[in-house]
Amino acid sequence: MPEPQPTAFTPHRTPVRRGSDPKQERSARTRLRVLMGAAQLFTERGFRHTSVKDVADRVEMTKGAVYFHYPTKEALAVAIVEEHYARWPKVLDEVVEEGFGPLGTAARVLERAATAFRDDVIVQAGARLQLERPHIDAELPTPYVDWVSLLESMLTSAEELGELRPGVTPGRAARSLVSAFFGSQHVSDVLSGRADVVERWRDLSDLLFRAIRA
Numbered sequence: 001m002p003e004p005q006p007t008a009f010t011p012h013r014t015p016v017r018r019g020s021d022p023k024q025e026r027s028a029r030t031r032l033r034v035l036m037g038a039a040q041l042f043t044e045r046g047f048r049h050t051s052v053k054d055v056a057d058r059v060e061m062t063k064g065a066v067y068f069h070y071p072t073k074e075a076l077a078v079a080i081v082e083e084h085y086a087r088w089p090k091v092l093d094e095v096v097e098e099g100f101g102p103l104g105t106a107a108r109v110l111e112r113a114a115t116a117f118r119d120d121v122i123v124q125a126g127a128r129l130q131l132e133r134p135h136i137d138a139e140l141p142t143p144y145v146d147w148v149s150l151l152e153s154m155l156t157s158a159e160e161l162g163e164l165r166p167g168v169t170p171g172r173a174a175r176s177l178v179s180a181f182f183g184s185q186h187v188s189d190v191l192s193g194r195a196d197v198v199e200r201w202r203d204l205s206d207l208l209f210r211a212i213r214a
């Protein structure tokens with residue numbers, strides 16, 4: 001049985017050994033502190049206008065200490081984008097637990113994503129880094145595609161249950177939802193720093209799910 005290919009949504013967890021020793025825990029905490037500091041700066045200023053020195057200053061560490069955890073600024077960017085995508089499997093699991101049908105689950109997962117875009121600096125930084133990927137000399141996950149396949153699988157289940165309006169195809173609808181979400185959070189970011197991203201997405205989501213629901 002071939003190993004499932006990791007996708008950008010594959011939970012990215014460094015295995016935490018049971019009873020890992022205090023030194024390892026301290027190192028993991030420092031690593032997270034550096035990542036959060038870099039995410040704040042990448043969100044505020046972008047990749048090109050942030051230096052490793054800026055990150056070190058933001059987290060009140062030396063450059064050497066930052067380099068110990070992340071050898072390059074590109075490594076920081078990759079780690080943040082991977083953490084951005086690592087958020088979604090947990091969100092999906094929590095929403096699936098609520099027991100809504102596939103269409104309701106899709107709508108709620110996207111609403112939870114909108115909330116994360118408002119509140120989570122790792123999600124915000126990951127989105128900005130993806131916009132700046134042409135200027136980042138590193139292998140970043142391909143954007144959007146995993147959301148499309150996740151939503152397509154949910155909409156296919158909805159179609160099988162007769163929940164989709166006739167003529168709506170799961171693949172086209174999934175691509176439209178992802179484009180709409182991307183645009184909505186981008187407009188909110190530019191106009192309000194994402195303060196209104198949840199309300200803005202709700203307006204669009206209401207329209208789109210009304211259009212695709214049987």
Ligand SMILES: CCC[C@@H]1OCC(CO)=C1C(=O)O
Pocket residue numbers: 113126127130131142143144145146147177178179181182185
């Ligand atoms: C859910 C829509 C797609 C999502 O919106 C912003 C962004 C950042 O690149 C995304 C991604 O890469 O999947």
